Amino acid sequence: MKKSTLGLFGLLLFLCVTGAWAQKPVDYVNPMIGTTNYGATHPGAQLPRGMISVSPFNVEGSQNKIEKDAGWNSRGYIYENSFLTGFTHVNLSGVGCPDLGTVMLMPTTGKVSPHPDDYGTTYKNEVSKAGYYSVDLNKYGVKAEMTASRRSSVSRYTFPEGKSNILLNLGLGLTNEQDGMLKVVSPTEIEGFRMVGTFCYNNSKAIYPVYFVMKFSRPADELGAWKESRLNTTSEGNWMGYNGKIRMLPNYRRHVAGDSIGAYMTYNTKANDQVEVKVGISYVSIENARENLAKEIGNKSFETVQREAQAVWNEQLDRIHVEGGTEDDKTVFYTALYHSLIHPNILNDINGEYPEIATGEIGQTKPGKNRYTVFSLWDTYRNLHQLMSLVYPEQQADMVQSMLDMFDENGWLPKWELNSQETFTMVGAPASPVIADTYLRGIRDFDTEKAMHAMLKDANTIEGNPIRPAIDDYTEYGYIPTERDGKDKKGKVWGSVSTSLEYYAADYSIAQMAKELGDMATYKTFMKRAMGYKKLYDKETGMLRPRHRNGKFLTPFDPLAGANFTKNIGYVEGNAYQYQFMVAHDPKGLMRLMGGKRNFVKNLETVFDKEQFDMANEPDIAYPFLFNYAKGEEWRTQKHTRDLLQKHFTNTPEGLPGNDDTGTMSAWAVFSMIGIYPDCPGNMNYAVTAPVFDKVTIKLNPKYYKGKTIVIETENNSLENYIEGITVNGKRNGYFVNHDKLTEGAEMKIKMKSKSAL
Amino acid sequence: MKKSTLGLFGLLLFLCVTGAWAQKPVDYVNPMIGTTNYGATHPGAQLPRGMISVSPFNVEGSQNKIEKDAGWNSRGYIYENSFLTGFTHVNLSGVGCPDLGTVMLMPTTGKVSPHPDDYGTTYKNEVSKAGYYSVDLNKYGVKAEMTASRRSSVSRYTFPEGKSNILLNLGLGLTNEQDGMLKVVSPTEIEGFRMVGTFCYNNSKAIYPVYFVMKFSRPADELGAWKESRLNTTSEGNWMGYNGKIRMLPNYRRHVAGDSIGAYMTYNTKANDQVEVKVGISYVSIENARENLAKEIGNKSFETVQREAQAVWNEQLDRIHVEGGTEDDKTVFYTALYHSLIHPNILNDINGEYPEIATGEIGQTKPGKNRYTVFSLWDTYRNLHQLMSLVYPEQQADMVQSMLDMFDENGWLPKWELNSQETFTMVGAPASPVIADTYLRGIRDFDTEKAMHAMLKDANTIEGNPIRPAIDDYTEYGYIPTERDGKDKKGKVWGSVSTSLEYYAADYSIAQMAKELGDMATYKTFMKRAMGYKKLYDKETGMLRPRHRNGKFLTPFDPLAGANFTKNIGYVEGNAYQYQFMVAHDPKGLMRLMGGKRNFVKNLETVFDKEQFDMANEPDIAYPFLFNYAKGEEWRTQKHTRDLLQKHFTNTPEGLPGNDDTGTMSAWAVFSMIGIYPDCPGNMNYAVTAPVFDKVTIKLNPKYYKGKTIVIETENNSLENYIEGITVNGKRNGYFVNHDKLTEGAEMKIKMKSKSAL
Incomplete structure (x- = not known):
């Protein structure tokens, strides 16, 4: 094509394709x-x-x-x-x-x-x-x-x-x-x-x-x-x-x-x-x-x-302003952010009225507040609420308040709430990590005492506990024994290993919040409970394996069984591989159990090598970031997040790996693309990975955070390059960056180099 | 039982059983x-x-x-x-x-x-x-x-x-x-x-x-x-x-x-x-x-x-006060009157609102007026509305007004209206005889012109007439030919003979009202139409017989076919016998067709003898009273009404002959028991029969009638006795008594004698 034939149409096309026209988020x-x-x-x-x-x-x-x-x-x-x-x-x-x-x-x-x-x-x-x-x-x-x-x-x-x-x-x-x-x-x-x-x-x-x-x-x-x-x-x-x-x-x-x-x-x-x-x-x-x-x-x-x-x-999308990356990158990013802003959604009418859960009454929101609904918490507790806390803390505060109001109405925190109905979908006590994590991030305009009371009710009620079935065995044995495994059967749980892992995660969060509140007794108790996962660790296979009350592991045992939603004793929507590392609160402990860093990395890579990593479901969603716990192996996190983004998150109708899970997959993409990821609820560090964008500016809500913005700038950003070094506000930083430090208004700089040059 | 043992209980029992305690209706x-x-x-x-x-x-x-x-x-x-x-x-x-x-x-x-x-x-x-x-x-x-x-x-x-x-x-x-x-x-x-x-x-x-x-x-x-x-x-x-x-x-x-x-x-x-x-x-x-x-x-x-x-x-029941008769007679009577007061029933709310028919709008009654519903007119046009006109004229006036309001709303008079729905149940144009009969009885507080217009629309609309299908053939041939017979088929009628007979009855009523209004042209036209029944009279069988367009009668033909609701060409819910005399408006003409009084009486008795008289359905309901048209044979009317009352109307759960037909059967009993029966809608004479009660006092509504009461007294009343003579206000009267004469406040006296002494 000769230059002279470009003409107006060609110019327009050129401007559109290159995005040279100022496009808004x-x-x-x-x-x-x-x-x-x-x-x-x-x-x-x-x-x-x-x-x-x-x-x-x-x-x-x-x-x-x-x-x-x-x-x-x-x-x-x-x-x-x-x-x-x-x-x-x-x-x-x-x-x-x-x-x-x-x-x-x-x-x-x-x-x-x-x-x-x-x-x-x-x-x-x-x-x-x-x-x-x-x-x-x-x-x-x-x-x-x-x-x-x-x-x-x-x-x-x-x-x-x-x-x-x-x-x-x-x-x-x-x-x-x-x-x-x-x-x-x-x-x-x-x-x-x-x-x-x-x-x-x-x-x-x-x-x-x-x-x-x-x-x-x-x-x-x-x-x-x-x-x-x-x-x-x-x-x-x-x-x-x-x-x-x-x-x-x-x-x-x-x-x-x-x-x-x-x-x-x-x-x-x-x-x-x-x-x-x-x-x-x-x-x-x-x-x-x-x-x-x-x-x-x-x-x-x-x-x-x-x-x-x-x-x-x-206004909502522009709270994270990105520069660099391709037009498709931006489309994937802003669409992911868009999808993370769909649910939870408001339930209250413009006059503040909403149907309460369980009571049959009509509730009334406080002025300026919203009652939220559609809490797919088993999904969203892992990253979506962390994204909300960081970028939309005023919304996250209302979400926590909504959960506490549900507790007032229903006597229990939500599990999977939909339009003021408890659907009892999925397992675990996922409201607790959301509440604790939110509190720990500094969003505290809710009744802390009630929140703690509600979480402890979930955690400690032995009889008639709709949120944590088998809590009796769990507290007695430190894990839910295989005897209690049986989906949809009364007094049973769906996936004794998976449900135990969810309980550990919740207990870890409760412990962290208790600690912050100065309640060291509760902290210790719940940290001990959270460490119960070690009892499920099977040295022979390196897996978290179903275990009987008598201490014996379930036999026969096939770590591959249960993929693709097939029925599988011990696990929920997955197999042993997909739960092998679901101990976000203690990767170092797991590493020790596995015999050290080498085995940890080897086992973790095996999940990917064997194609047992499932991007489309939540249990293993933080796996790519766990390499950051193995010093010198952080490049693997960068490699995997880049690979996964490229493979699963595209500007096409099939551009999500599976169910978006009310924005959880999208939140994964948002975090991964800006280079930080909250790999463990209740843990205030974000794991760092290679950002997709050269510059990311997160606008902070001054009502909740000291800083005005977080800026993440990346030098020499390309898919061939890997992180050489990270500084926050000019100071050298490792592969985890603290939430409080960031929200004070940090400038984070990531320097990249080609891997061969590292 | 010795008298001394009777005691208080016995006395109470005696008083109750004999009704010596003053019992109200x-x-x-x-x-x-x-x-x-x-x-x-x-x-x-x-x-x-x-x-x-x-x-x-x-x-x-x-x-x-x-x-x-x-x-x-x-x-x-x-x-x-x-x-x-x-x-x-x-x-x-x-x-x-x-x-x-x-x-x-x-x-x-x-x-x-x-x-x-x-x-x-x-x-x-x-x-x-x-x-x-x-x-x-x-x-x-x-x-x-x-x-x-x-x-x-x-x-x-x-x-x-x-x-x-x-x-x-x-x-x-x-x-x-x-x-x-x-x-x-x-x-x-x-x-x-x-x-x-x-x-x-x-x-x-x-x-x-x-x-x-x-x-x-x-x-x-x-x-x-x-x-x-x-x-x-x-x-x-x-x-x-x-x-x-x-x-x-x-x-x-x-x-x-x-x-x-x-x-x-x-x-x-x-x-x-x-x-x-x-x-x-x-x-x-x-x-x-x-x-x-x-x-x-x-x-x-x-x-x-x-x-x-x-x-x-x-108050409602006591408008007819009866004396004499047994306790069971009174129970049968007042229960029949009770059943005649159930339907039509009010449809309007206390604020006057009611759902209009067909429009989807909410109508509004005039103060003090009611919108009535449940018009089972194929049944009720024969006697129930006559009872209402006589005893409850203020209600009958509202019923006619309701029908005219339906005409305004729906464009057509009702056929079988239920809660402002036209159910199109049964056949004929039964609203017309109700309206005309009401008018002729002196109840005229409705828009007469609109009423006539509505009736004539039913009667004359050739295309798309939902009330009188086959009206084209009917007006052309004077009867509905067998070619049009076919229930539930478009453009067809259910029962060509029966439907023709219904149209004749309606046309007779229209003629009578037109005459009263001085519209002699309409009178003549519709009297001519009403006489069309003669074309269906088959000399060979003495029946009103299905007839083809070409004038030939339907062959083969079995006058017995169609009893007990079995399917039958020409007739609706009945056979030829049950329609043989359904020419209430011209029994004398029918008598002439049959060759005179003797044959008329013989044929009429044959219906009963062959057990073809169906007390439980309307077409032949007036038959027992038709003997009054045969001088010297009036005792047969008395015999049949007495027999039928005794057989079918009893103080037991089975004490109605069949479906009460929204009070039609009950109205038959009420009239028969007080000794007068309106045997032809639009004809202002009541046929007289032997009353069950010695004295009947009908309280008249002074807004509609000159007289205060009608009194019917019977001398020597017993089942063995028959009427010897009738006087009204002291003057000798035949076996038909005029509505106007009665409602001027008549005293009617019936003298009885044993049949052998007559």
């Missing part, structure tokens, strides 16, 4: 990342920690490669699917079980059909940005755009000439809970609720309504509802000509309840006529949903809401 | 009459024309002889059943299709069970009175009592010591519509709605919610809800441990929607602790249900509500 967000490869993120429009999100739903109908009910599927949108049946308004991001993914709107044209297989369509021209999503529906020539505020959203449909419809299909959804209620209030409004819950099928009682109000910018020319008559198999069914069929109810304006129910608004449109639907959501009441919508969006235009969404996102 | 009501033999009445507590009724439900569970879903069953209570699973708050009386029979409360003790087969019980000591029902539940030692106001009720449960529960089972009901919604608002209140509708399975779109609010006199010590997880047959179901099961939701206080849902209140009771539940019902909204309850019952005691109910019933 928000511009780098690509919500399509993680929409396949089981990432389970969605491309919809939402605000940081928003209660609402509006996202395409393409897992219904045999036209799709993956159908929602054909197997275990936690995703409302899957990139490789192609048949869209609506836009859902409540969605989970990056989880492993189906729930929500409902309250669905769908624009169509022509005769109203309530059957998704019939009214669904292929689509093109998807645009997915922070706070905005749009798509063209092939079957209808309709453009659908959506943007969102915290608890409310606006969708804008551009219709062709003719009969145009907006369907509310309340029967369809990802949740496996059934039934709802709706009422067409007027030609411009629909209200109702949808039952959701039983996340992960664990707690059959964990069901609840999500309320909505929908306001249409234009009065419908025709309207109605529909309701399926569920197949009646008694002889009565013989007389029901409508048995098992959907009945259209034109002009129906009363309440309708049931499972497969819906409503529609029909418009006589001219070409390019636009109809907007503003939706308010609440977990308290229809009235609150209406108030949320009125106060958040009211009469604002689509563009205003979108602009505001973009601004809010940009 | 209300004391004679036995709501158990009609609760078997398909009467389909219920023994529950309610007010005249009440929206609410509280009645035992004993058709669920294999413990019952007749199970609700095992066949076509329109009854929520069946006398010979024995297993009770609750008390329903919305019920239909005397209908032939299942609907309502839901919003069910059930007191139990011990552990809460949501399964009717489990929590149901046998019972004893039923007491059923006008406005009161009570029963002892064997399994629990609980006494359940209930009474009602118009739109609200009170139930009182007397519990033993221990855990006592009140269940709201919203999943169970007679209606074949599914789903509802409820919310435990507080420890003393539950609100919600239940979907009902699709009466007779005809109109699949005829579904709607019935709203309720329940207030408990004592706060629950424990409470909760339940919800069934409907069987999920996809692979997702594999992971649902609760798949297809009912999940108890203790302490649940949010909304729950679904089909098998319920709620419970649990009390720690001492022996004989009483808990009252006050229930408000509305077809408009939960708010209105709450207002209905507050304004009608509020803080009134059970006893006050019961006393008021009794007083209201007594």
Whole structure:
């Protein structure tokens, strides 16, 4: 190509590709990342920690490669699917079980059909940005755009000439809970609720309504509802000509309840006529949903809401400003940060009301505070909350307060809380490390005494302890014996080794917080408990191995068993390799047990060599950083984090290693890319690795931290180079850097060299 | 028994049995009459024309002889059943299709069970009175009592010591519509709605919610809800441990929607602790249900509500005061009058709001007026509305106004309207004879012009006429040809002969009203149409016989075919015999067609002789009175009405001949027992028969009638005697007595003699 032919188009292209135009962090967000490869993120429009999100739903109908009910599927949108049946308004991001993914709107044209297989369509021209999503529906020539505020959203449909419809299909959804209620209030409004819950099928009682109000910018020319008559198999069914069929109810304006129910608004449109639907959501009441919508969006235009969404996102994302790296690096980074800001999300309405956990009462937040929900703590305690504490401490403080409020309401800290339901998903006592870690990082605007009391209740209650089953054996033997292993069996635990390891981690955190509080007795007790892991260490295999009450290890024993979620005694979602090093609180002790540094490094490398390291699940997530504990072997940490980032975190729909786990995978990427990682909850050191970016500036919240910014600068940064030396504020520093030191406003400098030159 | 041993008990017994104690009309009501033999009445507590009724439900569970879903069953209570699973708050009386029979409360003790087969019980000591029902539940030692106001009720449960529960089972009901919604608002209140509708399975779109609010006199010590997880047959179901099961939701206080849902209140009771539940019902909204309850019952005691109910019933029943006859005669009579006062019932709330038909809007009654519903017009146009016009003209006026309001809302007069749904049950244009007959009787406080317009729209609209299908052929040929016969087929009619006969009856009424209005052209046109029956008269068989367009009668032809609801070309729910004389508007003409009086009487007697007269259905209901048209043969009318009353109307649960048809059978009994019967809608003469009572005093409403009372006195009244002569106000009168003459305040005297002496 001759230079002279570059022209304006070429210049623009050049500017775009090189990023020479000033791009804001928000511009780098690509919500399509993680929409396949089981990432389970969605491309919809939402605000940081928003209660609402509006996202395409393409897992219904045999036209799709993956159908929602054909197997275990936690995703409302899957990139490789192609048949869209609506836009859902409540969605989970990056989880492993189906729930929500409902309250669905769908624009169509022509005769109203309530059957998704019939009214669904292929689509093109998807645009997915922070706070905005749009798509063209092939079957209808309709453009659908959506943007969102915290608890409310606006969708804008551009219709062709003719009969145009907006369907509310309340029967369809990802949740496996059934039934709802709706009422067409007027030609411009629909209200109702949808039952959701039983996340992960664990707690059959964990069901609840999500309320909505929908306001249409234009009065419908025709309207109605529909309701399926569920197949009646008694002889009565013989007389029901409508048995098992959907009945259209034109002009129906009363309440309708049931499972497969819906409503529609029909418009006589001219070409390019636009109809907007503003939706308010609440977990308290229809009235609150209406108030949320009125106060958040009211009469604002689509563009205003979108602009505001973009601004809010940009403020949040720009708290970590990165320089250097490729455009893809920045996209991966800011999208990871974006994904770490989805959950936990707010549960309280704009008036502060929220459904309490267990009590059946309506709670009330303090002014300026938020009640958070979606605590996937088994995942997030490992790194996401540390990221929140560092960059969004005001949010992390509310999250801890929310957990303590749950304790007040429910008598127990949360395990895996979802919309004020304890789903009892996964194992361990993960609230304790979150609370202790937050406290230790200096975020202390919560009732410390209550927090300690709550953690100790989890830790010490022998009878009827829903958080720590088998705590009796654990305290007696120092580990949970194999006799107690048995998922979903009363008095049993899922994975005696894994659950023990979770308890050790929690106990270590409790100890650290007790120590900080000057309670040395508790510190000692819990440090001793945390060291119980040594009893599970099997010299013969070098593994943390299931052990009987009588002290004998489980035999036969295959450390490889249990990969890929196959059933395996002793371990949760993994095998012995994936738990071999899950002793983040005492890697040095583990090293000694293994016979020293050499064996430790050898064993740790073996996990990777044997391809037993699972980037897609949490137990081994800190492994790459453990090489930092072996002096002289720190380059391995850098090598592995770089390899893993390159392999698993890409600017593609498959750019997450698996379930994002409500931002845990993304938090791993965020930390790894800026060169520090909190490898152990309750331990205030970050392990250092090679940053992706040449310069990282973290803006600190002055309410919580002395410093204004943390700056991480890297010299000679390239994939071929490794860290030669680290200084913090000009002073030489090792491969761990302290949280307090950083947050005083540190300048950290990393010097790199080629490995051969090291 | 010696006289001296009679004692006080004996005296009381004597007084009771002989009725020597002054018994009021209300004391004679036995709501158990009609609760078997398909009467389909219920023994529950309610007010005249009440929206609410509280009645035992004993058709669920294999413990019952007749199970609700095992066949076509329109009854929520069946006398010979024995297993009770609750008390329903919305019920239909005397209908032939299942609907309502839901919003069910059930007191139990011990552990809460949501399964009717489990929590149901046998019972004893039923007491059923006008406005009161009570029963002892064997399994629990609980006494359940209930009474009602118009739109609200009170139930009182007397519990033993221990855990006592009140269940709201919203999943169970007679209606074949599914789903509802409820919310435990507080420890003393539950609100919600239940979907009902699709009466007779005809109109699949005829579904709607019935709203309720329940207030408990004592706060629950424990409470909760339940919800069934409907069987999920996809692979997702594999992971649902609760798949297809009912999940108890203790302490649940949010909304729950679904089909098998319920709620419970649990009390720690001492022996004989009483808990009252006050229930408000509305077809408009939960708010209105709450207002209905507050304004009608509020803080009134059970006893006050019961006393008021009794007083209201007594005022209504005492409008016909009877003397003479046995205690059983009085019981049969006042219970029949009671049953004629159940439907149509009010639909409007206490604030005047009601759901309009078809529009989806909320209507508003004029002050002091009621919107009525449950118009089983194919039944009731024949005699029930005539009874209402005579004795309760203020109610009949509101009923006509309600029908005209329906015309305004829906564009058509009702056919079989139920809670503002057109169910399209049965055939013909039965609103017209009701309106015309009412007008002709002097009840004219409605828009006459609109009424005529509405009737003529039914009668003359050729295209898209939902009331009179085949009206094109009918007007062209004078009858509906057999070619159009075909139930449930588009453009076809059910029973070409029967439907023609219904159209003739309607046209006759229209003609009469037109004449009264001075519109002689319309009179002539419609009288001509009404005489079309002659074209269906087949000389060969003496029957009204299906006829082709080409004039040929249907061959082969069996006048006996079609009895017992078997399928039969030409006829609706009957055979040729049951329609042979359904020409109430021209018996003289029919007589001429048959070749004179002798043949007429012979043919009419043949119907009875061949046991083709069906007391349990409407087409031939006036036959016994047609002998009055044959001079000298009037004694046959007296004989037949006496025989039929004795055979079919008794003071026993089987004391109705079949479905009461919303009071039509009962109205037949009421008229027959007082000695006059309106044998032809639109004809202002009553046929006279032998009264059961020696003296009958009908109190007239002075707003509508000149006279204060009608008195019918019978001399020498006995079953052996027959009428010798009739005088009205001292003047000799034949076997027909004019409505206007009577309502001027007539004294009618009937003199009897033994037949042999006549």
